[in-house]
Amino acid sequence: xxxxxxxxxxxxxxxxxxxxxxxxxxxxxxxxxxxxxxxxxxxxxxxxxxxxxxxxxxxxxxxxxxxxxxxxxxxxxxxxxxxxxxxxxxxxxxxxxxxxxxxxxxxxxxxxxxxxxxxxxxxxxxxxxxxxxxxxxx
Amino acid sequence: xxxxxxxxxxxxxxxxxxxxxxxxxxxxxxxxxxxxxxxxxxxxxxxxxxxxxxxxxxxxxxxxxxxxxxxxxxxxxxxxxxxxxxxxxxxxxxxxxxxxxxxxxxxxxxxxxxxxxxxxxxxxxxxxxxxxxxxxxxxxxxxxxxxxxxxxxxxxxxxxxxxxxxxxxxxxxxxxxxxxxxxxxxxxxxxxxxxxxxxxxxxxxxxxxxxxxxxx
Numbered sequence: 001x002x003x004x005x006x007x008x009x010x011x012x013x014x015x016x017x018x019x020x021x022x023x024x025x026x027x028x029x030x031x032x033x034x035x036x037x038x039x040x041x042x043x044x045x046x047x048x049x050x051x052x053x054x055x056x057x058x059x060x061x062x063x064x065x066x067x068x069x070x071x072x073x074x075x076x077x078x079x080x081x082x083x084x085x086x087x088x089x090x091x092x093x094x095x096x097x098x099x100x101x102x103x104x105x106x107x108x109x110x111x112x113x114x115x116x117x118x119x120x121x122x123x124x125x126x127x128x129x130x131x132x133x134x135x136x137x138x
Numbered sequence: 139x140x141x142x143x144x145x146x147x148x149x150x151x152x153x154x155x156x157x158x159x160x161x162x163x164x165x166x167x168x169x170x171x172x173x174x175x176x177x178x179x180x181x182x183x184x185x186x187x188x189x190x191x192x193x194x195x196x197x198x199x200x201x202x203x204x205x206x207x208x209x210x211x212x213x214x215x216x217x218x219x220x221x222x223x224x225x226x227x228x229x230x231x232x233x234x235x236x237x238x239x240x241x242x243x244x245x246x247x248x249x250x251x252x253x254x255x256x257x258x259x260x261x262x263x264x265x266x267x268x269x270x271x272x273x274x275x276x277x278x279x280x281x282x283x284x285x286x287x288x289x290x291x292x293x294x295x296x297x298x299x300x301x302x303x304x305x306x307x308x309x310x311x312x313x314x315x316x317x318x319x320x321x322x323x324x325x326x327x328x329x330x331x332x333x334x335x336x337x338x339x340x341x342x343x344x345x346x347x348x349x350x351x352x353x354x
Contacts, residue, residue: 010150019159028253028286030260037267037277044283064155068148075144093261 004074011067012025014119018059025054095120148194186224191351195324197230197312200261205321209262229308247295256285323354
């Protein structure tokens with residue numbers, strides 16, 4: 001249960017990061033990238049939006065879902081563990097894609113995006129370390 | 139009670155996220171000057187109200203370091219004086235600056251999507267970075283993306299002869315008014331002497347002009 005509590009905490013960090021990036025994208029605010037070419041190159045690229053919607057807003061949805069499932073899992077809702085694992089796996093897959101985009105297509109990294117990637121890796125670690133929903137009780 | 143606790147926690151986090159996001163959105167929106175912007179209608183880049191007591195006109199070069207410094211000073215004056223001051227910007231890219239013209243074109247292309255001042259402020263703020271960047275056009279595209287421009291349209295506008303004509307037009311205007319260096323500043327149509335083109339000099343000129351205009 002503690003593991004899911006920790007996961008929930010990580011999700012909150014990811015949620016804060018994604019919310020901040022979404023606000024930046026919606027307002028056109030640029031000060032957060034001040035002095036960092038890589039940040040501009042990533043957040044100002046065509047990959048930062050999907051059909052005009054900021055990619056970060058999908059992160060908000062993803063982290064909030066993960067937080068919700070982690071919270072319910074911490075309170076012994078068995079199905080929540082499965083949904084948590086699915087959500088984190090999806091977030092992890094998207095993170096891998098975004099890391100690929102930064103490393104090989106844009107050749108630039110954004111610190112906010114790397115922070116989010118680190119959170120997702122930690123969440124994935126928790127998913128791998130936590131007992132399988134089928135083997136655990138309840 | 140314990141049964142409802144996860145619902146309560148999730149609801150609190152949802153409310154906190156929406157609330158924080160909204161507050162942040164409003165705060166970021168408010169940091170942009172709320173004075174009226176006008177450029178397309180008159181062909182001039184104006185920030186501030188037409189009835190402002192003092193009009194500061196700048197002939198600037200986005201790659202000129204003193205222009206970058208003065209940009210910060212102008213911004214503070216605008217924030218301090220509000221509706222009493224308005225700013226007019228004219229391009230005057232100097233040939234000695236390798237990317238000054240590209241920057242002016244980027245600002246003009248941004249203007250075509252109504253974001254001249256956003257690009258203007260960004261170019262001045264990040265001047266030290268892009269001036270030395272290996273791939274300036276790519277970085278300007280990133281800036282365009284960051285301020286929410288349609289990238290394809292921005293790239294097309296950069297090649298548009300009308301955009302180049304706007305920059306050339308400003309430069310001709312500057313030459314006709316005796317501009318030879320940047321920044322050249324006019325306060326209520328009076329050119330500031332080169333010795334006064336520094337933060338204290340500009341502040342003093344604006345204060346003097348405001349006092350004169352405020353006299354009954």
